[in-house]
Amino acid sequence: xxxxxxxxxxxxxxxxxxxxxxHCNILVLVDNVIxxxxxxxxxxxxxxxxxxxxICPTGAITIPFDVVIEER
Amino acid sequence: MxxxxxxxxxxPYFTGxxxxxxxxxxxxxxxxxVERGEVILLEDEPADALYFVTSGAVKVFKTSSDGKEQIxxxxxxxxxxxxxxVFDSGTNIASAQAVGPVVLYGIRKNxxxxxxxxxxxVSLNVSRVLSQQIRGLVSLVEDLSFRHVIARVAKILLExxxxxxxxxxxxxxxxxxxxxxxxxxMIGRSLKSLEDEGAIRLHRHRIxxxxxxxxxxxxxx
Numbered sequence: 001x002x003x004x005x006x007x008x009x010x011x012x013x014x015x016x017x018x019x020x021x022x023h024c025n026i027l028v029l030v031d032n033v034i035x036x037x038x039x040x041x042x043x044x045x046x047x048x049x050x051x052x053x054x055i056c057p058t059g060a061i062t063i064p065f066d067v068v069i070e071e072r
Numbered sequence: 073m074x075x076x077x078x079x080x081x082x083x084p085y086f087t088g089x090x091x092x093x094x095x096x097x098x099x100x101x102x103x104x105x106v107e108r109g110e111v112i113l114l115e116d117e118p119a120d121a122l123y124f125v126t127s128g129a130v131k132v133f134k135t136s137s138d139g140k141e142q143i144x145x146x147x148x149x150x151x152x153x154x155x156x157x158v159f160d161s162g163t164n165i166a167s168a169q170a171v172g173p174v175v176l177y178g179i180r181k182n183x184x185x186x187x188x189x190x191x192x193x194v195s196l197n198v199s200r201v202l203s204q205q206i207r208g209l210v211s212l213v214e215d216l217s218f219r220h221v222i223a224r225v226a227k228i229l230l231e232x233x234x235x236x237x238x239x240x241x242x243x244x245x246x247x248x249x250x251x252x253x254x255x256x257x258m259i260g261r262s263l264k265s266l267e268d269e270g271a272i273r274l275h276r277h278r279i280x281x282x283x284x285x286x287x288x289x290x291x292x293x
Contacts, residue, residue, distance in 0.1 A: 008109075048277060050245050054256045064242035067233045069281045070273075 004039035005052055011060035018052035018061055027052065034060065075101045075177060079126045082150045083177075085197050093191055100183040106170040113168040119157030121178040125149050128174030129241040132166045133250065141250040145208060146171065146232075146241050155202060158184060171241050216253045219293075224252040225262040226291035229272065233281055242277075266290065 004026070014032035024041045027034055042048065050063045077094045080086050080101070086094060104123070106112055112123070115134060123130075130147040144166055147153045156165050158181050179187065188195050215224050228251050234240045245259045252259070263279070266272045271287040273280045281287055 048274070050260060053245050054260055059246060062244040062246060063277070064244050065277055065279045066242050067229050067240065067279045067281065069233050069235065069284060 004042045017055045021051040104176045106174040115167045122154045122158040123176045129171040143250040222262045
């Protein structure tokens with residue numbers, strides 16, 4: 001199970017918009033392709049904000065969520 | 073791997089068939105393994121087979137001329153896709169893509185005709201399956217026509233919440249937007265609104281439904 005954004009390298013055009021919106025500063029460009037440098041920090045706010053997925057113009061980043069019902 | 077009778081039994085098309093009938097049908101079915109993200113079918117292409125998912129999940133979707141995606145459904149184990157063109161001899165009505173690694177059982181059009189001729193029970197089962205698919209599509213038309221985006225998102229969350237009966241696909245904002253027929257940005261806003269109302273909680277890679285009844289009420293508005 002992924003614990004950070006899932007990046008499809010071949011779709012990334014290196015625009016860097018995701019770096020600008022990332023609250024946790026975990027994204028950098030390596031060889032003009034976006035890369036996660038610190039997976040654990042992605043959830044430092046304890047919630048995946050998904051700003052990177054929302055802003056990505058090429059659909060290269062996705063944040064997959066499980067939907068679960070809280071047990072009482 | 074060879075086609076397994078046990079898996080065939082779990083497919084609604086073959087409900088009520090005895091082991092001998094299943095064995096004869098098995099001869100006409102082929103297995104196909106698909107990798108994550110692989111496109112299995114493209115809309116408007118000629119159709120040669122219908123498929124059943126035996127493991128994993130498949131996304132069935134339409135794409136607009138400007139590249140927007142509308143997800144029609146996620147196909148889970150036991151369910152079929154690409155039924156319509158195989159029966160009406162038209163082209164694929166939608167595209168299909170593997171969400172993760174997927175194993176499919178397929179039947180070619182000509183072989184399906186043989187099965188229907190030799191096993192009348194299958195025809196009745198097919199009528200039921202297609203009726204359920206029509207119900208699903210009418211429900212989607214209703215959602216897109218009458219429900220607000222927040223209500224659509226609430227409905228999607230209820231539909232895709234894991235209830236312990238089997239695996240459910242993980243959802244991205246992009247996929248939820250494509251299902252709800254809205255922009256990605258609206259999904260973020262809708263989830264925030266649902267959290268503010270106390271119906272859900274976002275926690276790491278989970279959307280936790282904290283008040284199912286409240287979420288259901290929002291879904292029905």
